[in-house]
Amino acid sequence: MQALGLDVLFKGKNFLRLLGGLGVALKISLISVALSIPLGILLGILMTRRNRVLRAILRLYLEALRIMPQMVLLFLVFFGTTRALGWDLDGETASVIVFTLWGTAEMSDLVRGALISIPKHQYESAEALGLSKAQMHLYIILPQAIRRLVPLSINLITRMIKTTSLVLMIGVVEVIKVAQQIIEANRMVSPNGAFGMYLTVFLLYFIACFPISLLAGKLEKSFRE
Amino acid sequence: MNAAVLQEYLPLYGKAALLTIRLGILGVLLSILTGLFCAAVQYLKIPLLKTIVRVYIELSRNTPLLIQLFFIYYGLPKIGIRTDPAVCGVAGLTFLGGSYMAEAFRSGLESIPPIQEESALSLGMTRIQAAVHVILPQALSVSVPAFVANVIFLLKETSVFSAVSLMDLMFTAKDLIGLYYDTTEALFLLVVFYLLMLLPVSILGSIIEKKVRYAGFGT
Numbered sequence: 142m143q144a145l146g147l148d149v150l151f152k153g154k155n156f157l158r159l160l161g162g163l164g165v166a167l168k169i170s171l172i173s174v175a176l177s178i179p180l181g182i183l184l185g186i187l188m189t190r191r192n193r194v195l196r197a198i199l200r201l202y203l204e205a206l207r208i209m210p211q212m213v214l215l216f217l218v219f220f221g222t223t224r225a226l227g228w229d230l231d232g233e234t235a236s237v238i239v240f241t242l243w244g245t246a247e248m249s250d251l252v253r254g255a256l257i258s259i260p261k262h263q264y265e266s267a268e269a270l271g272l273s274k275a276q277m278h279l280y281i282i283l284p285q286a287i288r289r290l291v292p293l294s295i296n297l298i299t300r301m302i303k304t305t306s307l308v309l310m311i312g313v314v315e316v317i318k319v320a321q322q323i324i325e326a327n328r329m330v331s332p333n334g335a336f337g338m339y340l341t342v343f344l345l346y347f348i349a350c351f352p353i354s355l356l357a358g359k360l361e362k363s364f365r366e
Numbered sequence: 367m368n369a370a371v372l373q374e375y376l377p378l379y380g381k382a383a384l385l386t387i388r389l390g391i392l393g394v395l396l397s398i399l400t401g402l403f404c405a406a407v408q409y410l411k412i413p414l415l416k417t418i419v420r421v422y423i424e425l426s427r428n429t430p431l432l433i434q435l436f437f438i439y440y441g442l443p444k445i446g447i448r449t450d451p452a453v454c455g456v457a458g459l460t461f462l463g464g465s466y467m468a469e470a471f472r473s474g475l476e477s478i479p480p481i482q483e484e485s486a487l488s489l490g491m492t493r494i495q496a497a498v499h500v501i502l503p504q505a506l507s508v509s510v511p512a513f514v515a516n517v518i519f520l521l522k523e524t525s526v527f528s529a530v531s532l533m534d535l536m537f538t539a540k541d542l543i544g545l546y547y548d549t550t551e552a553l554f555l556l557v558v559f560y561l562l563m564l565l566p567v568s569i570l571g572s573i574i575e576k577k578v579r580y581a582g583f584g585t
Contacts (some may be wrong), residue, residue, distance in 0.1 A: 146444060208518075208564050209557065210525035212536055217553055224549040299428065306430035310529065310540075317433060324440075336444035339437040343429055350428035 146337030149327045159338075162319035163345050169233060169308060169315075170301040173240035177301075178294060180241070181248020188253040199249065206246040211304050214239045219311045232313035236305065244301055251293045255286040292361035299350040299357070306346070316342050371551045375542060382538040383559050389452060389532070390524045390563075393459030394517055400460055401467020408468070409475050419468070426465035431526045434458045439530040455527045459520060466516045474509030475501070507578045514571035521564060535559050 150156050188199050206214065219235040222228040230238070259282055267277040309317045320338040327334050404419045426434075435458040438449060449457065478501055486496035528537035539556040543549050 144445075208522075208568060209560060210522040210536075212525040212528075213556055213560055216536070216539065216556065220543055220549050221553050303428075303430040306432040307526070309432065310536075317436060333444040336441040339433065339441040343433050343437050346429045346433055347425060351424060354424075354428055 144333060145340075146331055146333035146335060147341075148337070149323060149331045149334045150337060150341055152327070155323050158319050158323065159316060159341065159345065162314065162316035163342075163349065165233075165313065166305045166308065166315040167302065167349065169236050169240065169313075170298070170305045172237050173244050173305075174298050174301050176237075176241040177244025177248050177297070180245040182252050184245060184249035185252020185256065188249060189256050203246045203250055206243050207250075211239065211243060212307050212310060214243060215307060215311050232308060232311045235311060236308040236313060240301060240305065243304075244297065247297055247300075248294065251290060251297070252286075255289040255293070256282070258289060259285055288364045292357045292364065295353060295357040295360065299353045302350055302353075303346070316345060367550055367554065368548065371546075371548045372555065375548075375551060375555055378538050378542070379535065379555050379559050382533055382535045383563060385532065386524050386527070386534045387563060389455050389459070389527065389534075390521045393456045393463060393524070394520050396456065396460040397463025397467050397516075397520060400464030401469075401471055404464060404468035405471035405475060408472055423465040423468055426461055427469070431458055431462045431523050432529055434461055435526060435530050451527075451530050451532045454530050455524070455532050458530075459523065462523065463516065463520045466519065467513070470509045470512035470516055471505070473512065474505035474507075477508045478504050510578045511575050514575060518564065518567055518571065521567060525560075 150159075184199055184202075188196060190196065209217075215235065218239050219230060219232065222230060222235075263281055263285070264277065267281045272280070305315070306317060308315055320342050324334040324338050331337075404423065407415050407419045435454060438458055438461075439451065439454045442449070482500055482504070483493075483496050486500040487493070491499070524534060525536045527534045528540065531537070535556055539552045542552040546552075
């Protein structure tokens with residue numbers, strides 16, 4: 142245990158602190174997901190509209206947020222708004238803003254993809270049966286689109302959780318930062334702490350994401366059949 | 367925005383971009399090799415190796431690159447495996463990318479119905495001929511969109527390299543902001559350089575996707 146630096150983990154409240162750090166990361170991702178999903182659905186529906194200008198604007202938003210590494214987006218919001226607008230955002234708020242903007246873009250593309258994947262004859266048959274536009278969407282299109290959408294949006298949650306690890310770089314005290322603090326504090330008594338602590342954080346992330354990935358995979362399979 | 371500052375920063379960003387591109391390309395190439403190997407193992411259902419590959423894929427896909435890099439760079443030296451930052455960056459990117467590539471290739475292989483292989487065999491082809499001439503051309507073209515998305519994803523992920531003190535674009539920007547407080551200029555160049563790197567790849571990717579579909583293979 143000493144050689145692998147795992148002993149530090151069980152000293153005092155170290156493990157609980159680590160879990161607290163993970164909680165901060167999860168909180169940021171869950172808030173961002175909760176905001177991204179409704180906004181993304183809205184934008185995704187708007188993207189299937191025939192209005193060219195609207196579509197071009199939304200497309201630009203999507204591509205701009207997608208092509209930039211999320212870390213660059215974090216820097217832009219965290220450092221950029223301070224200089225350009227004089228805002229004094231704390232790290233967590235900046236992270237939620239960035240991940241919501243990014244998540245909304247990703248979600249809108251998933252929604253658009255799900256909507257246009259519904260074959261045209263579904264719309265036409267609904268009309269031929271005399272359903273109104275609202276009925277058509279409510280009873281025919283949405284149930285089919287949602288089936289395709291659910292596994293993909295669950296995947297978005299794990300992507301969000303993994304991406305929130307980046308908030309470390311703008312000074313948010315999350316699980317990796319807590320691990321660093323614990324390693325530093327125990328440098329003398331446990332010089333190998335870095336191995337054990339980072340391994341633990343690695344596994345914590347895995348434990349947080351793996352069940353969600355499994356669920357997404359299961360749902361995807363069951364919806365395909 | 368101050369032109370003199372931009373001019374002064376430009377060479378620094380150029381150097382950083384070259385480093386990012388070099389390590390990014392190397393990481394992507396190694397990821398492709400790893401991915402091909404893993405997909406082959408899964409397709410051929412080699413016992414034991416198949417299980418190891420599955421565990422690797424799940425571990426790699428469900429953890430962020432940042433902690434993978436931290437573990438390689440700060441954790442592994444404690445048990446005697448020391449790497450310099452560049453090797454660590456490429457190793458981390460390959461560890462992450464290998465599983466994404468493997469999934470892309472695997473989904474391509476799985477999309478080809480068994481009847482294709484059976485027909486090839488009944489025509490008197492060997493298994494290897496069937497794989498090379500019948501299965502792979504179809505499977506690879508199905509994999510193209512996922513493959514292109516992965517390449518862009520991996521190039522974007524190189525921005526995490528700054529965490530293990532590699533002098534990449536992110537590191538340079540953060541350094542300059544900390545030193546001179548010319549935030550606007552530093553961030554502007556950061557965005558410009560990432561666009562210069564990623565836009566061509568993205569455009570090339572969508573051209574390739576269209577070409578492949580035009581050939582009548584893909585979906």
